[in-house]
Amino acid sequence: MSLLPHSDHQPTTPESTSKQFYFDEKVEEDDEEENQQQEPTTEPTSSASFELKKEKILIPSRGDSFPLIGYVFKNAGKSLHDDKVVYVITSAATGVHQDYHFHFAEYVVRYGHASNQTVIAVTYDYRGMGESRDTDKPLVKCTFYDWAKDFWGVMDFCIKYHKENFSQPKVAMEISAVGNSIGAYLMMTVPSDLAPYFTRGFMLSAFNGYFGYFQPFKSKKDMMHYLRTKLFFASVPLLSAMYGYFPSGTVFKSMEDIPTGVAYTWRQFQYNPQYMTEPDNPKKPILPTNMEHVTFLNWAFEDDVFTNKTSVAKYNEKFFGRCKEYFFELIRRPIMKSVATTPSNPQQPPKRLPIGHVGFFKKHVRDRSDLWKDACEFIIFGKIIRTPSTEILYSRPSKEAPNPPQQRISKL
Numbered sequence: 001m002s003l004l005p006h007s008d009h010q011p012t013t014p015e016s017t018s019k020q021f022y023f024d025e026k027v028e029e030d031d032e033e034e035n036q037q038q039e040p041t042t043e044p045t046s047s048a049s050f051e052l053k054k055e056k057i058l059i060p061s062r063g064d065s066f067p068l069i070g071y072v073f074k075n076a077g078k079s080l081h082d083d084k085v086v087y088v089i090t091s092a093a094t095g096v097h098q099d100y101h102f103h104f105a106e107y108v109v110r111y112g113h114a115s116n117q118t119v120i121a122v123t124y125d126y127r128g129m130g131e132s133r134d135t136d137k138p139l140v141k142c143t144f145y146d147w148a149k150d151f152w153g154v155m156d157f158c159i160k161y162h163k164e165n166f167s168q169p170k171v172a173m174e175i176s177a178v179g180n181s182i183g184a185y186l187m188m189t190v191p192s193d194l195a196p197y198f199t200r201g202f203m204l205s206a207f208n209g210y211f212g213y214f215q216p217f218k219s220k221k222d223m224m225h226y227l228r229t230k231l232f233f234a235s236v237p238l239l240s241a242m243y244g245y246f247p248s249g250t251v252f253k254s255m256e257d258i259p260t261g262v263a264y265t266w267r268q269f270q271y272n273p274q275y276m277t278e279p280d281n282p283k284k285p286i287l288p289t290n291m292e293h294v295t296f297l298n299w300a301f302e303d304d305v306f307t308n309k310t311s312v313a314k315y316n317e318k319f320f321g322r323c324k325e326y327f328f329e330l331i332r333r334p335i336m337k338s339v340a341t342t343p344s345n346p347q348q349p350p351k352r353l354p355i356g357h358v359g360f361f362k363k364h365v366r367d368r369s370d371l372w373k374d375a376c377e378f379i380i381f382g383k384i385i386r387t388p389s390t391e392i393l394y395s396r397p398s399k400e401a402p403n404p405p406q407q408r409i410s411k412l
Contacts, residue, residue: 055074056070061149084117085118087122088177088380089177090183095248095258103361104361108379126146127259128140128245137243152191155194175197178379179204184205187203196293198291201296203296233270298328300328360375
C-alpha cells in the first residue's frame with residue numbers, strides 16, 4: 001500500500017471531465033442551473049465530528065503488480081463508531097474515468113458518518129485509463145480480464161489498509177462493491193481468498209450485451225442505437241490498427257479512448273450469447289463463484305438505451321442459486337424534486353429525471369431525487385429501501401433452486 005503526495009483540493013467535477021455522450025446516450029446537463037438552487041438532500045445526523053479527507057494512492061494490481069492510481073475518501077475527524085469499517089469500492093463503466101465517481105464517493109462517506117457507521121470509499125482507474133496510464137493515450141496492452149485483476153488489487157489494498165490502520169481485532173471490515181456496467185461484471189470474478197471480505201454488490205445498468213438481445217425494431221431510437229453500436233464494434237480492427245488504441249472518444253466522441261485489447265474483448269463479447277466468458281474458453285460463461293454470503297442489488301433504468309427485458313433477464317439469471325440474495329429493480333425516471341407540482345405552483349408540470357446508462361453518478365441525481373440515499377442504505381447497511389412492484393424480480397434464490405421456474409422481470 002502506498003499513499004502518494006496529494007494536496008487537498010476540490011474533486012474534479014464529473015461534468016467538466018466526462019463526455020457529453022455515452023455511445024448515443026446524451027448525458028443531460030440542461031437542469032444544471034436549477035440544480036444549483038436545489039436544497040441539499042436530507043441526511044441522518046451524527047454528533048461526532050466530520051472532516052472529509054481525500055488521499056491519492058498507488059495500488060498494485062493483483063498478479064503483475066501493474067500500478068493503479070486511486071483515491072481514498074474518509075473521515076479525518078473524530079469517529080465514535082469504529083467497531084466496523086465498510087469499504088466501498090467503485091468500479092467504472094468502460095471508457096469512464098474515476099473522477100466521474102468522486103461526488104458519490106464523498107456522499108457515501110458522509111452518509112455513513114451521519115448514520116454512525118464508518119465508511120471508507122475507494123475509487124480507481126483501470127490500467128490504461130485516466131490516471132492509471134503514463135501516456136497521453138491508452139497504449140497499454142490489456143483486456144477486460146486484466147481489469148478484473150485490477151479490481152482484485154483494490155480489494156487487496158482495502159484489506160491491507162484495514163490491517164495497518166485498524167489493528168484492534170474487534171474492528172471488523174466489510175467490502176461493498178459498486179459497479180456500473182462492466183464494473184458490475186467484475187464482481188463475478190472475485191477469487192476465493194477475497195470472497196470472505198465481500199459482503200454486498202450494488203450493480204448499476206448490468207445486462208447481457210449480446211447483439212442478439214437487441215430490439216432494433218422497437219422504436220426509431222432503438223434502431224439508431226443498434227446501427228451505431230454495430231458500426232462502433234465493426235470499426236475496432238481498422239481503427240485500433242490506425243491509432244494503436246481504440247479511439248472511442250477521439251473518433252466517436254463517445255466515452256473515453258480505451259486500450260485495443262479491451263476493445264477487442266468487448267467486441268468478442270457482443271457476438272457471444274454468453275457475453276463475458278472465460279479467457280481460454282469462449283463457450284464457458286463467467287459465473288459468480290464463492291458468493292454464498294454476498295447480497296446483490298441490480299438497478300436498471302427505464303431510459304437506458306442499452307437494456308431491455310431480455311438482456312437484463314439473461315444477466316440476472318447468472319446469479320440464481322449462486323449467491324446469498326439477489327434483488328433487481330427497474331428504476332422509473334423519478335420526478336425532479338425542485339420542479340414537482342406543488343400547491344403553491346400548481347401549473348408547473350412535473351419533470352422527469354434523466355439517468356440512462358451511466359448518469360446515476362451525476363450530481364442532479366443526488367440533488368433531485370432520493371436515489372443516492374436509497375443506494376447508500378443498501379451499500380452500507382444492506383437495506384432494501386425502495387418497494388418493488390409486482391412486475392419486478394425481487395428474488396431470494398437458494399442453493400437448492402439454481403433455476404427458479406418463474407422470473408418476474410420488469411418490462412423494460
